[in-house]
Amino acid sequence: MKASKLFVLFLFLFILTVPTFAQGTATPGAPVDLKPLIPMAMAVASGLCALGQGKAVASSAEAIARNPGAAGAIRFALILGLVLIESLALYTLVVVFRS
Secondary structure (H helix, E strand, O other): OHHHHHHHHHHHHHHHHHHHHOOOOOOOOOOOOOHHHHHHHHHHHHHHHHHHHHHHHHHHHHHHHHOHHHHHHHHHHHHHHHHHHHHHHHHHHHHHHHO
């Protein structure tokens, strides 16, 4: 399982660096335009937020099943964590629309 995650990470990094090192018609020393990479960054951020939310919900459901007496505190921590995870996705959405 770890080898496949590592392969996906290296594949993503390889795909990300290809446009960076491509030769273009820009003059030397000119700033590099990274606007085409912004939608891909939004996709990565949204995907990782979804994975984080799924893990948080699964862990809280398991914790409530193990200790039903602490359901209120676990639910509060879950909702707070989901709000923070979702705010990351919304911040990246704002960055995409501002650029």
